[in-house]
Amino acid sequence: MYDVIGSRASRTFRVLWLLEELGIEYNHLAVAPRSSEALAANPSGKIPALRTEGTVLTDSTAIMTFLADKHQALTHAPGTHTRARQDALTHRILDEIDALLWTAARHTFVLPEEHRVPAVKDSLKWEFARNLEEFSAVLEGPFLQGDDMTIADILLTHCLSWAGKAGFPDVGRKLGDYLAVMTARQAFQRAAALP
Secondary structure, three states, X not given: OEEEEOOOOOOHHHHHHXXXXXXXXXXXXXXXXXXXXXXXXXXXXXXXXXXXXXXXXXXXHHHHHHHHHHHOOOOOOOOOHHHHHHHHHHHHHHHHHHHHHHHHHHHHXXXXXXXXXXXXXXXXXXXXXXXXXXXXXXXXXXXOEEOXXXXXXXXXXXXXXXXXXXXXXXXXXXXXXXXXXXXXXXXXXXXXXXX
């Protein structure tokens, strides 16, 4: 049994959604970052964390990669060209979408007020819109890699949803359609309904 540590309204959602897609039972400890439970799992207090077989794994993408590889689902086999492409998409989403959203969040409510630079958000939104045009161009079918849904799709969908809540530019029709299909998935809906 897996223990997922972290509130749903965070990157923990990615792990919860993946477990729902996999149909695997888990325990969810819906705790805030730096809470005593989060600190017990991860000395930095960051969430999510995954407790499994006496080991604690951290970082949402690392956890998703572990789970997908372990259960041989929502991923391509290691050592293949399709896996290398999946990993490239994953890293690109982290670099070009997730990092912009996280920087905006830091300058909105994470950093102490005296260290926030609200004006930086305008350039982040501009870069986000530019990067989305490139992601729209690489979308090959229903999923980023054509007919095969992978953890990169979970990552991108979570980031696009986050962007909408954070007041970032509209994602456009093609990615908007993709987002609507992804968020209508039953596993997404089950994860979204968690406390």
